[in-house]
Amino acid sequence: MIRIPSRPGLALVLALQCTGVLLPTSVAARPVEVDRIAAIVNNEVVTTVELKERVAQITRQLNRQGTQLPPADVLERQLLERIVLEKAQMQLAKESGIQADDATLERAISRIAENNRMSVSDLRAALTKDGISWEQFRDQIRSEIVLTRLREREVENRVVVTDAEIDNYLATNPEGVSNEEFQLAHILVRIPEGANQRQLMERGARAEQVLTRLRAGEDFSRLAAEYSDAPDALTGGALGWRTRDRVPGLFTDVVGQLKPGEVSGILRSAAGLHIVKLVDKRGGGSAGPVQMQQTRARHILIRTSEIVSDAxxxxxxxxxRERIVNGANFADLAKANSGDLSAAKGGDLGWLNPGDTVPEFEHAMDALKPGEVSPPVKSPFGWHLIMVESRRMQDVSDERKRNAARNALRARKSDEAYEEWLRQLRDRTYVEYRLDKE
Structure with missing residues (x-):
C-alpha cells in the first residue's frame, strides 16, 4: 500500500503516476497499463488497478445472480465510494489496535468451506475458477473480521436495551412473538451530517428520481446498485428474511401495509432517505406457549494456564470427584476449588435452558441423572465437574418473549446506530477523488 502525506494539496511524487516506460529496443513495444491514483483517503491511496479488480469481481458476482448491471461509470463510482468507506474503517481499526490473527482467519475460512459443503482445498479451487486468488480471498476475509470487530467496539457494545423499553415493546405488541417473516430490500440516499439546504434539496431530488423510476417499472436491484449509498447496494439492497420484530423500526408500519413486490414512499431517518421494497412474506400468527426442559446444575471449574496443565x-x-462420591459436599468443594464466579454460590448455575452452555458442557450435563456427578469434562473454559440436581418442564413463553424483544430492540438500535456511525465517519474522512482529474 502506498503511503502519502495526509495534508490536502501537498505535492505528490509517485512512481505510479508515470505515463509510460522505456523498453529496450530488442523488446517489441506493447501497451503497458499504468497504475494511477483513483482517490486519496486520509493518508492512503486507492489505485485504479485496485478499483478495476473490485469492478471485475462484483461484475462476475452480479452476473451469477442475474442482476442487471448499472452503467459502467456508475458501478465504478459506487465501488470507489465503498472502497473509500472500507479504508476509512480499516484506518480507524488500525489506530485502535484491532487485528485478526492467523488462527482466527483459518477458523473463519474453515467455517465458510463447511457452510458451502466443501473442503478448504475445494473452496480454493472454486475461487481460482472464478478468477479470485487465494491471497486476495484471505485478505478480504481478514478485513471483514476486522470490520466486524470494529463495529462491535464502536457501535454494538454501546447499544443498551432497558427493561422499560422491553416492557413498552411487549405492551405495544400484545400478539407477542410473531412467526410472520418479510423479505426486504432497500435503497438509502445518505444525507451528510450538518447538510445545508442545497444538499438537502439535491439528496431529496435524487430520492424522488429513484422512486419515480421504480414506479415506472424499473428493476429495484439495478437502481439499488446505481443509487443506494448503503453497504448492501451492490447486492440489490437485499436485507434478507426478517421476522416482524427484526424489521428496522422505521420500516415496521410501512411494511405491514405493502403487498409483495410493492415499494414504499420516501422515509426519513438520521442516516438519510430510504425506499423499502417488500419482496415477499411468509408465515403469520403468534408463537404459542413453549414448554422446555430445564436443568438445575452445579459445577467446579479448573482453568488451565501456563502453570496448570490439562493433565x-x-x-x-x-x-x-472421588471425595464427592464418598460423601463430601459438592457445594463446599466448589467454594474452595472452583475458578468460576459461581464458586461463591457453591457452583450453583441455576436453571439452565438448552443452549445456555457450551456444547461440551451441555452434552455431559444431559447425560447425567439427577444426583449424578460427571467425570472431568473439558470445554473452552477449562475442566469441569458437573452435578445435576434436578430437572423440570417449564413454560418459558414469557421469558422467550422478553428475550425476543430484547434481541429485536438491540438489532434495530444497532442497525440504526451503525448507519449513523458510518455517516459520521465518512463525513470526517478527508477524501480527494482523482478519476475525473486523470
Missing part, C-alpha cells in the same frame, strides 16, 4: 486440572477434578 493436572483433570487429575485434580478426579480427586475431587
Amino acid at each position: 493436572e486440572a483433570e487429575n485434580r477434578l478426579r480427586a475431587l
Whole structure:
C-alpha cells in the first residue's frame, strides 16, 4: 500500500503516476497499463488497478445472480465510494489496535468451506475458477473480521436495551412473538451530517428520481446498485428474511401495509432517505406457549494456564470427584476449588435452558441423572465437574418473549446506530477523488 502525506494539496511524487516506460529496443513495444491514483483517503491511496479488480469481481458476482448491471461509470463510482468507506474503517481499526490473527482467519475460512459443503482445498479451487486468488480471498476475509470487530467496539457494545423499553415493546405488541417473516430490500440516499439546504434539496431530488423510476417499472436491484449509498447496494439492497420484530423500526408500519413486490414512499431517518421494497412474506400468527426442559446444575471449574496443565486440572477434578462420591459436599468443594464466579454460590448455575452452555458442557450435563456427578469434562473454559440436581418442564413463553424483544430492540438500535456511525465517519474522512482529474 502506498503511503502519502495526509495534508490536502501537498505535492505528490509517485512512481505510479508515470505515463509510460522505456523498453529496450530488442523488446517489441506493447501497451503497458499504468497504475494511477483513483482517490486519496486520509493518508492512503486507492489505485485504479485496485478499483478495476473490485469492478471485475462484483461484475462476475452480479452476473451469477442475474442482476442487471448499472452503467459502467456508475458501478465504478459506487465501488470507489465503498472502497473509500472500507479504508476509512480499516484506518480507524488500525489506530485502535484491532487485528485478526492467523488462527482466527483459518477458523473463519474453515467455517465458510463447511457452510458451502466443501473442503478448504475445494473452496480454493472454486475461487481460482472464478478468477479470485487465494491471497486476495484471505485478505478480504481478514478485513471483514476486522470490520466486524470494529463495529462491535464502536457501535454494538454501546447499544443498551432497558427493561422499560422491553416492557413498552411487549405492551405495544400484545400478539407477542410473531412467526410472520418479510423479505426486504432497500435503497438509502445518505444525507451528510450538518447538510445545508442545497444538499438537502439535491439528496431529496435524487430520492424522488429513484422512486419515480421504480414506479415506472424499473428493476429495484439495478437502481439499488446505481443509487443506494448503503453497504448492501451492490447486492440489490437485499436485507434478507426478517421476522416482524427484526424489521428496522422505521420500516415496521410501512411494511405491514405493502403487498409483495410493492415499494414504499420516501422515509426519513438520521442516516438519510430510504425506499423499502417488500419482496415477499411468509408465515403469520403468534408463537404459542413453549414448554422446555430445564436443568438445575452445579459445577467446579479448573482453568488451565501456563502453570496448570490439562493433565493436572483433570487429575485434580478426579480427586475431587472421588471425595464427592464418598460423601463430601459438592457445594463446599466448589467454594474452595472452583475458578468460576459461581464458586461463591457453591457452583450453583441455576436453571439452565438448552443452549445456555457450551456444547461440551451441555452434552455431559444431559447425560447425567439427577444426583449424578460427571467425570472431568473439558470445554473452552477449562475442566469441569458437573452435578445435576434436578430437572423440570417449564413454560418459558414469557421469558422467550422478553428475550425476543430484547434481541429485536438491540438489532434495530444497532442497525440504526451503525448507519449513523458510518455517516459520521465518512463525513470526517478527508477524501480527494482523482478519476475525473486523470
